[in-house]
Amino acid sequence: MSEWTLFEVFVRSKHGLNHKHVGSVHAADAAMAIDNARELYTRRNEGVSLWVVPSALITASSPDDKDPLFAPSEDKIYRHASFYELPPEVGHM
Amino acid sequence: MNAVMHEDLIQYLLRLGDSAMVQAQRLCQWCGRAPALEEELALMNVGLDLVGQARNWLEYAAELGGDGRDADHLAFRRDERAYRNLLLVEQPNGDYAVTVLKQFFYDAWHFAVLQGLAGSSDARVQGIAAKALKEVTYHLRRSGEWVERLGDGTEESRQRMLAALPQLWRFTVELVDADAVEQRLFQAGIIGNPEQIALDWQRQVEDTFERATLPVPQPASHFYLSGRQGVHSEHLGLLLAEMQFLPRAYPDATW
Numbered sequence: 001m002s003e004w005t006l007f008e009v010f011v012r013s014k015h016g017l018n019h020k021h022v023g024s025v026h027a028a029d030a031a032m033a034i035d036n037a038r039e040l041y042t043r044r045n046e047g048v049s050l051w052v053v054p055s056a057l058i059t060a061s062s063p064d065d066k067d068p069l070f071a072p073s074e075d076k077i078y079r080h081a082s083f084y085e086l087p088p089e090v091g092h093m
Numbered sequence: 094m095n096a097v098m099h100e101d102l103i104q105y106l107l108r109l110g111d112s113a114m115v116q117a118q119r120l121c122q123w124c125g126r127a128p129a130l131e132e133e134l135a136l137m138n139v140g141l142d143l144v145g146q147a148r149n150w151l152e153y154a155a156e157l158g159g160d161g162r163d164a165d166h167l168a169f170r171r172d173e174r175a176y177r178n179l180l181l182v183e184q185p186n187g188d189y190a191v192t193v194l195k196q197f198f199y200d201a202w203h204f205a206v207l208q209g210l211a212g213s214s215d216a217r218v219q220g221i222a223a224k225a226l227k228e229v230t231y232h233l234r235r236s237g238e239w240v241e242r243l244g245d246g247t248e249e250s251r252q253r254m255l256a257a258l259p260q261l262w263r264f265t266v267e268l269v270d271a272d273a274v275e276q277r278l279f280q281a282g283i284i285g286n287p288e289q290i291a292l293d294w295q296r297q298v299e300d301t302f303e304r305a306t307l308p309v310p311q312p313a314s315h316f317y318l319s320g321r322q323g324v325h326s327e328h329l330g331l332l333l334a335e336m337q338f339l340p341r342a343y344p345d346a347t348w
Contacts, residue, residue, distance in 0.1 A: 026129060026130075028242060031238065032238065035135065035234075035238070036135065039134045039135040040134055
């Protein structure tokens with residue numbers, strides 16, 4: 001058990017377009033990880049498709065880099081598409 | 094439906110329901126003890142599928158029986174000698190190799206049986222089987238994968254599978270040998286061809302064992318016990334005593 005690999009699990013819900021991260025499972029290999037993910041994360045009818053990815057293969061940003069990576073975008077409100085006047089014919093987007 | 098066919102169908106429904114019920118009860122015994130959290134959930138999910146199936150079969154049996162007993166009564170008030178489950182499923186869980194192999198032998202049989210029942214001339218049987226078949230397709234896939242992993246895994250897991258095999262094999266005789274009840278139900282179009290079920294089971298075991306690099310023993314031969322006659326091994330009585338204690342001790346309990 002301690003030798004099992006940790007996998008991150010992504011589920012696509014019935015109406016959702018993209019797979020969303022829902023948690024992780026332990027398994028001996030990817031096929032077993034799919035089965036285990038099915039048992040843990042789709043038993044209440046949550047999804048129609050599963051992805052599993054070995055957790056070790058995910059490269060994450062470092063918490064120490066939070067400021068240099070993300071702070072500069074805080075004051076650049078012009079990057080949000082909130083300055084356009086929508087013609088009334090467009091209606092709700 | 095004539096009287097013989099009526100009795101045959103009740104007997105057969107009890108066999109299906111009792112096997113599912115006893116197998117589910119054995120799986121529940123892993124609750125809190127499974128080797129990994131993921132496995133625990135998987136075992137309980139399979140168990141709950143089987144309880145649901147048992148309920149469907151026993152409800153139909155109770156309706157046909159028409160003696161006032163309902164599905165709960167059949168499950169919780171019948172004694173060991175009235176149970177009609179396969180000997181295989183009442184065997185103790187043992188280690189994980191025994192648990193996995195027992196589940197696999199049962200799933201391979203269950204899958205073949207349900208495939209036949211999904212084409213039943215009896216609409217109720219057909220409906221229950223079609224729904225159960227989806228669940229059991231997954232059960233078989235899961236237990237088959239475990240047989241491969243353990244059989245062709247580490248030296249330890251392989252030794253345990255080789256030790257589990259002779260413990261369980263003799264009980265497989267019931268999976269491939271139809272009695273008169275089943276032959277009559279087949280002739281009436283209510284269940285699948287028993288010969289086909291036996292062939293499918295054998296082929297499934299051979300294919301999976303080949304991938305698992307496990308030897309397939311010679312076909313098991315008859316011995317004095319028979320689950321469908323109600324002549325069980327000593328393990329069923331203990332299992333039922335635990336399972337039936339509460340409804341028997343507190344007949345009016347509700348929850």
